[in-house]
Amino acid sequence: MTSETLTTELERYRIGPRIKALRLKKKLGLVQLSQHTGLSTAMLSKIERGQLFPTLPTLLRIALVFGVDLDHFFNKGGPRIAVTRKSERVRLPIPAGTTPPSYVFESLDYPLPERKMEGFLADFPEGASSSEPHQHGVEEIVYVLVGTLCVTVDGEVTTLQEGDAISFDSGAVHSYEREGEGPCKAIVVTVS
Structure with missing residues (x-):
């Protein structure tokens, strides 16, 4: 008892x-x-x-x-909260082992269990080639923080400037390519 x-x-x-x-x-x-x-x-x-x-x-x-x-x-109830400090972010170069990688994703929410979406800070380094076409999940939104980024979705290219955003069905084949000089960073959120 x-x-x-x-x-x-x-x-x-x-x-x-x-x-x-x-x-x-x-x-x-x-x-x-x-x-x-x-x-x-x-x-x-x-x-x-x-x-x-x-x-x-x-x-x-x-x-x-x-x-x-x-x-x-x-978990004792209440809202699910996870804080990811800048110094603790997991960095994922895509593709791994390539110098420079097409982009580097830094996970913004990896500690949150059972998440329905994933947030990343994406850095597109100078001299990087276009990312490999890929598809995943249900939806994706890309918000450009700085620089110029070309996003190709199902063969259609959209050029985004600082402050621009695009959302799309991420089950469609898509890729990213930076344009111009200087830093190029974006927030990328995917829904599985």
């Missing part, structure tokens, strides 16, 4: 309601969740109602069904 202090602390995480919310979002009944996890419907019902706290292996079985990390259950 769990002590009153432990029960109070565990209840703050609202694990049961989080499981129920995931189940309802996926439109699964308790019987279906039971089939996917190998756990009894009675046990799952008690967990969802906060009458039983799952062990970590049990919680992991449930998390795997929904494709979430265990972290999903241990």
Whole structure:
């Protein structure tokens, strides 16, 4: 039996309601969740109602069904916030090993778990060639901070100056190429 202090602390995480919310979002009944996890419907019902706290292996079985990390259950609610300090940004030269790379992405939001979009500061170095045509995700927006950037989407070239933005279906083949001299930087946000 769990002590009153432990029960109070565990209840703050609202694990049961989080499981129920995931189940309802996926439109699964308790019987279906039971089939996917190998756990009894009675046990799952008690967990969802906060009458039983799952062990970590049990919680992991449930998390795997929904494709979430265990972290999903241990954040105490409230807004999801992650701060990325300038000195902590992850720099990704694209393509790796090329000097100079076509561009360097610095992740602005990598610490935020389960994010639906990704933000990058993109630096397009002088002397860099056009990026390889690529496609990914659902949508993308590019906002030019400084310089001139040509964005090609599905064969159509758009030239952007400082302060200009373009948004497009990133499932379409696209590429970037800096134009002119001096720095060229943009904010790039992608939605998966």
